[in-house]
Amino acid sequence: MIFKKLLAGVALSLLAVPGIAADAPVAMIVAQGGLGDGSWNDTANAGFEAGIAETGLEGRAIESNDVVAQGEEIMRRAADSNFGLVLSLEYAHGEPMEGLAPDYPDTSWAIFNQVRAGDNIASVLFGEHQGSYLAGVLAAKMTTTEGVEGINPEPILGVIPAVKSPGIDKFVVGFIQGAKSVNPDIEVKVGYAESFGDPTKGEQMANAMFEGGADIVYHVAGGTGLGVIAAAEASGHYAIGVDTNQDGLAPGHVLTSMVKRVDVATEELIKAYAADKFPGGETLKFGLPENGVGLTEMEFTKDIIPAEYLEAVEAAKAGIIAGDIEVWDVSSQGYPDFYN
Amino acid sequence: MIEQILASGVVLTTPILLAAIGGLVNRQAGIVNIALEGKMLVGAFVAIVISAATGSWLVATLAAALVSMVIGYGFSLTITRLGANMITAGLGLNVLAAGAIGFLMSYAYGSSGTLRLPDVALLPHVFPQSVESVPVVGQLLAHLDPLTILAVLAIAVLPFLLGATRFGLWIRATGNAAPVMLAVGLKPKLLQEASTAFAGFFAGLAGAQLALASIGIFNEGLTAGRGFIALAAFYFGRDRPWQTAAACLLFGLLDAAQIRMQTVGLPPRLIGALPYLMVLVALVVSQMRSLRRTQ
Numbered sequence: 001m002i003f004k005k006l007l008a009g010v011a012l013s014l015l016a017v018p019g020i021a022a023d024a025p026v027a028m029i030v031a032q033g034g035l036g037d038g039s040w041n042d043t044a045n046a047g048f049e050a051g052i053a054e055t056g057l058e059g060r061a062i063e064s065n066d067v068v069a070q071g072e073e074i075m076r077r078a079a080d081s082n083f084g085l086v087l088s089l090e091y092a093h094g095e096p097m098e099g100l101a102p103d104y105p106d107t108s109w110a111i112f113n114q115v116r117a118g119d120n121i122a123s124v125l126f127g128e129h130q131g132s133y134l135a136g137v138l139a140a141k142m143t144t145t146e147g148v149e150g151i152n153p154e155p156i157l158g159v160i161p162a163v164k165s166p167g168i169d170k171f172v173v174g175f176i177q178g179a180k181s182v183n184p185d186i187e188v189k190v191g192y193a194e195s196f197g198d199p200t201k202g203e204q205m206a207n208a209m210f211e212g213g214a215d216i217v218y219h220v221a222g223g224t225g226l227g228v229i230a231a232a233e234a235s236g237h238y239a240i241g242v243d244t245n246q247d248g249l250a251p252g253h254v255l256t257s258m259v260k261r262v263d264v265a266t267e268e269l270i271k272a273y274a275a276d277k278f279p280g281g282e283t284l285k286f287g288l289p290e291n292g293v294g295l296t297e298m299e300f301t302k303d304i305i306p307a308e309y310l311e312a313v314e315a316a317k318a319g320i321i322a323g324d325i326e327v328w329d330v331s332s333q334g335y336p337d338f339y340n
Numbered sequence: 341m342i343e344q345i346l347a348s349g350v351v352l353t354t355p356i357l358l359a360a361i362g363g364l365v366n367r368q369a370g371i372v373n374i375a376l377e378g379k380m381l382v383g384a385f386v387a388i389v390i391s392a393a394t395g396s397w398l399v400a401t402l403a404a405a406l407v408s409m410v411i412g413y414g415f416s417l418t419i420t421r422l423g424a425n426m427i428t429a430g431l432g433l434n435v436l437a438a439g440a441i442g443f444l445m446s447y448a449y450g451s452s453g454t455l456r457l458p459d460v461a462l463l464p465h466v467f468p469q470s471v472e473s474v475p476v477v478g479q480l481l482a483h484l485d486p487l488t489i490l491a492v493l494a495i496a497v498l499p500f501l502l503g504a505t506r507f508g509l510w511i512r513a514t515g516n517a518a519p520v521m522l523a524v525g526l527k528p529k530l531l532q533e534a535s536t537a538f539a540g541f542f543a544g545l546a547g548a549q550l551a552l553a554s555i556g557i558f559n560e561g562l563t564a565g566r567g568f569i570a571l572a573a574f575y576f577g578r579d580r581p582w583q584t585a586a587a588c589l590l591f592g593l594l595d596a597a598q599i600r601m602q603t604v605g606l607p608p609r610l611i612g613a614l615p616y617l618m619v620l621v622a623l624v625v626s627q628m629r630s631l632r633r634t635q
Contacts, residue, residue, distance in 0.1 A: 034442075034560070036451020065442055164609065191602040194612045197453070197561025200355075201599075203554060204348050208599045211344045223454050223559040230555050 024084025025058035026051075026270055029074055031089035032067055033196060033222050039243040040222070040262060044089050047263030051270030059270075072096040079104040085273045086110070087266060091167060097121060108278045110269050112262065113167055113331070120280045124265050125331075127287025129174030130320050131258040132218070133327045134288075134295050135240050136178025137316045138256060139216045140186050141309040142238075148304050150236040150253075151215050158189045158209035158217035160228050162196045170330040171220040171242070171258070173339050177328055178316065180338070189214055193224045202227030210237050216255055218242070229254055241296075251300040261292050289321045345596045347479035351553065353592025354488045355380070355546040355563075359570035360588055361494050362412075362542030364579045368502060369535035370515035370528075374430025375415055376543045377567025378437030379408040381560075383547020385441050385455070388558040392457035397464065397552055401487065404551075405544035411437075412540020413533060420529040434567075442560060453560055460556035463487060463549070487549040494542075498581035511535055543567070569619070576623050578630075587622065591615050 028048045030041050045061055052059035062078060064070055071093045078086045079100075087110040088097060094114045101109050101118040108120055115123040139157050146153070159175055161168045176188045189212060191205045202224035206217050210231070217232065218240040219225030225242060226249070232239035233250035241247060241257030248254075265286055272278050286292020295313065298305060319325035328336045359376045366373045383404040391400035415433050418424040445451050463485040471481040502508035510531055514521050518528040550566070551558055569591055577584030594615040601611050 032453075034446075034451065034453030036445070036449065036455065037453045038456065041453070063446065065439060191599060192609075192612065195561060195564055197559045198564040199555040199557055199559060199562070200352070200550060200553070201564065204352060204596065205599050205602075207348060208344065208596075211341075212600070223557075223561065226454070226456075226557050226559075227555050230557075234554065 023057075024082055025060065026085045026273065027078045027083040027087070028059070028061050028266065029067065029078070029086065029088040029090060029093065030061055030063045031091065034063060035061065037222060038226075038246070038249075040260075041089060043244050043260070044087075044262045044266050047266035048087070048270065050263070051267040054267070055270055055274035057270065057274055068092045072100060075109075076100060076103075079107045084108060085270070085278070087269060088112075089262075108273055108280060112265070115283050118281065122269060122279045122281075123283045124269070125283060125285050125287075126260050126262070126265075127285070127293045127327075128258070128260060129170045129177075129327045129329045130288045131260065131293030131295065132171045132174030133178035133181075133320065133325075134313050134316055135218060135256065135258045136175040136180075137182055138295065138305070138309060138313050139175075139218065139240060140179035140182035141312055142255065142305065143186070143214075143216055144183075145306065150238060152213060154213040154215075155183055155186045156189065156213040156215070157186065158191070158206070158212075158214035160191055160193055160202060160205050160209075160217060160219045160221055160225065162193050162221035162224055164192055166331045166334075168220055169335070169339070171218075173328050173330050173336060175218050176339055177336075181316070181325075182312070193221050195224050196222035198224050199227030199230065203231040206231035206239070207235065210235050216240060218258075238301075245296045247296050247298065247300055255301050255305075256295045256298050259294055259296055261286060261294075264292060288317055341600070343476055343479045345593060345600065346477060347483055348599070349589070349593035349596035350480050350488065351483065351592075352595045353588050354485075354491055354553070355550045356566050356570045356573060356591060357491045357495070357585055357588040358487065358546035358549060359543050359567055360573040360577075360584050361491065361498065361581070362539030362546075363570055364574035364577065364581065364584050365498070365502070365511065366535045366539035367574060367579050368515045369511045369532050370518060371416065371419060371532055371536055372426055372430070372571075373412075373536065373539050374427055374571065375412075375433035375437075375567075376539065376546075376570050377563055377565065378434035379411055379540050379543035380547040380550065380563045380567050381441060382411060382437050383408045383544035384551035384562050385444075385547070385558055386544070387548035387551045388455060388457060388460060388556070391460045391462075391552060391556070395459060395461050397461045400461065400552065401463075401545065401548040404548035405541045408544025408547065409537045409541040412543070413537040415540070416533045416536030419536075420532050438560065445560070455558040460552070462554060462556050463552045485549070485553055487545055487553075490545070495581045495585045502581070546570075572619050572623065576619065576626055578626070587619070590622065591619055594618050 035041050085108040094111045094116050098116045101121050110122045112124045159172050179186050189209050193201050206228040216238045219228040220242050229239045229250050233253040238255045241254050243260050246257045363373050386407045387400045387404040390403040418429050419426050466484045467481050472478045514528040514531045521528040573587040574584045576587040598611045598614045
């Protein structure tokens with residue numbers, strides 16, 4: 001299937017005027033989990049489609065069953081097929097991209113959630129730690145609120161990350177730091193699901209945390225997290241969604257979602273590329289100040305959240321933007337003393 | 341705490357147990373079924389699609405079992421009639437199942453990882469919510485679904501079916517001495533095919549249980565290696581129903597326990613590996629025992 005898509009890409013690029021980079025079609029390599037994940041890939045794809053619609057460029061989303069192991073192969077074939085810009089959503093493609101980009105000086109490359117060296121590579125970073133901090137502030141405020149159904153008096157929260165890695169622990173540590181800023185004695189239970197695609201495991205882990213006194217569980221686990229949300233709905237407690245607005249998956253039981261605007265990033269990259277201003281060699285940051293991350297509007301839960309909590313979240317946001325609050329970033333600073 | 345571990349452990353045991361039931365009968369007939377994982381995945385996919393389309397968990401479960409049964413039968417033909425190596429064919433089927441589902445998902449639903457359909461009917465709970473007040477097993481009973489009960493019943497009657505019925509004895513004779521079966525005028529290949537279809541049926545049920553027990557979402561990683569855990573379980577149980585069920589339960593309970601141990605701050609990687617480690621230890625111990633017996 002990829003082969004077909006690439007062939008289509010070759011055919012398209014033959015029609016395009018060769019030599020002028022910004023006319024060559026655009027490719028986006030879909031990460032593990034695939035399209036339809038209602039999360040990272042889908043959001044990126046929305047921005048990708050908006051970008052190609054706006055610029056009039058031709059574009060293809062490339063999918064593969066073995067996207068990690070075949071990473072280099074997929075990227076080389078995309079460049080050989082005259083795609084002018086190749087975006088990869090797959091984290092594991094960073095290293096091979098750095099290695100192969102010099103072989104394709106006329107192709108523009110983009111990678112997410114990491115910084116890679118190369119004059120034709122744009123690195124995109126998100127401030128997930130900052131967005132998670134806000135989620136932590138809100139959750140810590142909520143967890144001791146009296147008179148809210150599904151909330152118990154104990155100051156206990158939960159986080160279910162998929163795997164132990166700096167890219168994921170960035171969320172976890174930001175969340176813990178935000179929660180502790182509200183209540184230094186708060187307990188945050190952390191349980192790794194060891195999978196991005198096992199909702200059954202996610203559900204069981206969330207149940208274990210709810211039984212242990214937690215009433216709000218933040219998931220950073222893709223498809224596994226769908227089980228966390230299902231458990232929150234079934235038990236009457238709360239989950240916090242991640243990457244996209246997941247509030248509607250179990251209305252009233254997803255307190256909020258930590259949204260990561262990868263769609264803004266993909267769209268801007270394509271527009272910059274079309275205007276011949278591709279930020280090769282640069283690192284783009286999409287943090288709180290850039291509206292690259294943030295919490296949702298809490299469409300289904302705003303009635304149970306006291307206004308002062310939302311003000312506290314806004315104050316934390318302003319503090320982070322102003323630089324008064326520094327949120328620990330595991331991906332660039334390593335692990336802090338309060339979390340190993 | 342014990343209450344919850346029991347309840348959660350049973351939830352985690354059922355899909356493995358259902359798959360292992362089919363696998364052990366299959367192995368008694370002389371076929372090692374590596375493809376349980378793939379057939380579980382097919383079962384889960386069919387269950388979600390049919391449940392969303394019909395709104396009936398029963399129709400969805402039966403459809404999942406039947407589709408996996410037909411696939412299991414077809415798979416056995418490559419081994420019995422065409423002489424394919426059973427390990428290679430099994431691995432091939434796992435790859436094929438994952439690939440075919442991936443293709444169907446992107447072709448029919450425009451999605452490549454997760455399939456979320458509206459109005460998926462989930463498995464009902466057998467007992468009313470009020471049984472929750474029963475001490476120790478209340479939680480477990482309140483979440484009990486029909487497929488878990490079916491699995492327990494199957495384990496209860498299998499020793500009789502395999503040990504005291506004509507068909508059961510034929511199955512076992514096929515696995516132990518196929519030429520003898522031929523000599524007495526029976527058809528061992530046919531029995532092997534039937535047992536593989538049976539394994540497919542139960543793997544389909546396992547997939548349906550995984551998909552419909554509580555989440556109602558299909559994900560390409562949904563089975564998460566449970567088909568291979570089932571394989572380990574019936575090896576450990578030496579194809580005997582009770583011992584196999586015990587191995588499945590051991591794994592399910594350990595998995596439920598490790599989830600809880602993690603949240604109190606023990607190192608996650610180590611704790612996460614615990615259930616697999618214990619199964620390994622159990623395999624070694626059982627092997628050493630049987631060696632001692634033969635000496």
